[in-house]
Structure formats: C-alpha cells, structure tokens
Amino acid sequence: MKLLLENWRKYLNEDYEPITTLRIFDFDETIAHTRSETRVTAPDGSTATLGDQKQFEEYMKAAAAKEGIETFDPVRDLQELGYNIDLSDFSIVKDPDEITVVTDILRQFPKNSKTYILTARRGNSIGPIIDYLDEIGIDTRLNDVRVMASQGESKGDVMVAMMKNKVMDDGKSNINRIEYYEDSEKNIADVLAKVCDNKNINDLKPKDFELVIYKVLKFDDGYKLEPITC
Numbered sequence: 001m002k003l004l005l006e007n008w009r010k011y012l013n014e015d016y017e018p019i020t021t022l023r024i025f026d027f028d029e030t031i032a033h034t035r036s037e038t039r040v041t042a043p044d045g046s047t048a049t050l051g052d053q054k055q056f057e058e059y060m061k062a063a064a065a066k067e068g069i070e071t072f073d074p075v076r077d078l079q080e081l082g083y084n085i086d087l088s089d090f091s092i093v094k095d096p097d098e099i100t101v102v103t104d105i106l107r108q109f110p111k112n113s114k115t116y117i118l119t120a121r122r123g124n125s126i127g128p129i130i131d132y133l134d135e136i137g138i139d140t141r142l143n144d145v146r147v148m149a150s151q152g153e154s155k156g157d158v159m160v161a162m163m164k165n166k167v168m169d170d171g172k173s174n175i176n177r178i179e180y181y182e183d184s185e186k187n188i189a190d191v192l193a194k195v196c197d198n199k200n201i202n203d204l205k206p207k208d209f210e211l212v213i214y215k216v217l218k219f220d221d222g223y224k225l226e227p228i229t230c
C-alpha cells in the first residue's frame with residue numbers, strides 16, 4: 001500500500017512538474033549575430049565605440065577598475081559617475097544573422113525540458129527578441145519559450161533561483177540537467193562559480209545533476225560549440 005501511495009505521489013508530481021531539464025540560451029552572438037554597438041563617452045571626454053561583447057566587457061572592466069567599482073555589473077555605477085553609455089542598439093535586433101548551429105538545437109524542444117532565452121540586455125529588449133524568433137520560425141507561445149532579461153545581472157543567480165523554484169520531497173530540485181548556450185566568457189565563469197562550485201546549493205542538487213555549457217565560438221567559416229561541464 002505504501003509503495004502504491006509513493007508511486008501515486010510520484011505520478012502526481014510528474015504530472016504536475018515533468019520538467020527536469022532547463023535549456024537556457026543567451027541571445028546576442030549565441031542565437032544571432034547582430035551589428036549592435038555601444039557608444040561611450042567618459043567623464044574625461046574620451047569616447048569609445050564597442051563593437052562586440054568582448055570589447056564591451058574589456059572596456060567596462062577597465063573603467064570599473066579605474067573607478068574602484070567592484071560590482072558584477074558595473075554599468076549602472078559607471079553611469080552614475082557620469083559615463084554616458086549608449087545601449088540603444090540593444091533595444092532592437094540590429095541586422096541579425098542567425099547562428100544556425102545553435103538555432104538547430106533550439107528548435108528541438110526535447111520532452112521534459114523547458115526553454116528559456118536569457119539575455120543580459122537591459123531595458124526593453126524582450127519584445128524585439130520575441131519578434132526575431134518569430135521571424136526565424138520559432139513560435140515562443142506555441143513552444144512555451146520564456147524570454148527573460150537579466151539586465152546585466154548574474155545569470156548564475158538566475159539559474160540557482162530556477163533550481164530552487166521546485167523542490168521535491170527529498171529536498172532536491174526537480175531540475176537534474178541544465179544546458180546553457182552562451183558566448184560570453186564572463187557569464188560562463190559566473191555560472192560555473194554559482195552552479196558548479198557553490199557549496200550553498202550542494203544539498204539542492206539531485207545526485208545525477210548535470211550542467212553542460214555550450215560555449216559559442218566564432219571562426220572565419222562560421223560557429224562551433226565547445227562543451228564545458230562542471
């Protein structure tokens with residue numbers, strides 16, 4: 001009888017929460033290559049045009065060090081110090097090229113998985129991303145794809161919050177697999193630190209928990225994915 005009840009409860013849980021895999025995709029330079037630039041004028045009058053994520057991260061890192069800022073995302077602090085940081089290109093999807101090595105996987109929607117687009121973009125970026133996905137034939141509503149913007153904050157923190165979202169009777173998260181597609185070195189390092197090397201969530205992880213990061217690498221002849229595990 002007890003076994004029957006346990007099986008029944010398991011069945012109920014599965015019925016209500018069959019999701020065991022989170023698929024998390026970055027947007028810029030992961031799903032699409034865009035021509036977005038960030039234009040900066042520093043308080044000393046110097047200007048810079050940052051053409052890609054790498055240039056953006058290097059500039060912000062150097063400026064934060066110069067100003068003694070230690071936050072994960074220094075953009076807001078720099079703005080408060082008088083840096084004029086024009087991020088308006090990121091409220092549109094500018095001249096996009098689809099990165100098919102990633103979107104071919106995005107389109108698969110495996111059973112028991114939930115798909116998120118998690119961009120670090122700030123401001124009103126969700127609408128244009130949903131429209132772009134629609135344009136390339138990915139219906140976010142039909143496939144229950146959630147588009148979220150971390151506004152520059154830690155994606156690792158977002159993932160830990162997702163794992164805590166549904167905790168089973170044994171105290172473990174129902175999520176036993178996270179697949180994460182990302183091009184940014186900084187975001188990958190953050191997720192490895194928060195999800196792999198975080199003692200605070202050891203008890204939350206199911207025994208078979210797996211994080212697989214697919215780093216999006218650009219080559220002359222296209223894009224490749226490099227798997228990274230805990």
Ligand SMILES: [Mg+2]
Pocket residue numbers: 026027028029030053182183184
């Ligand atoms: Mg990116």
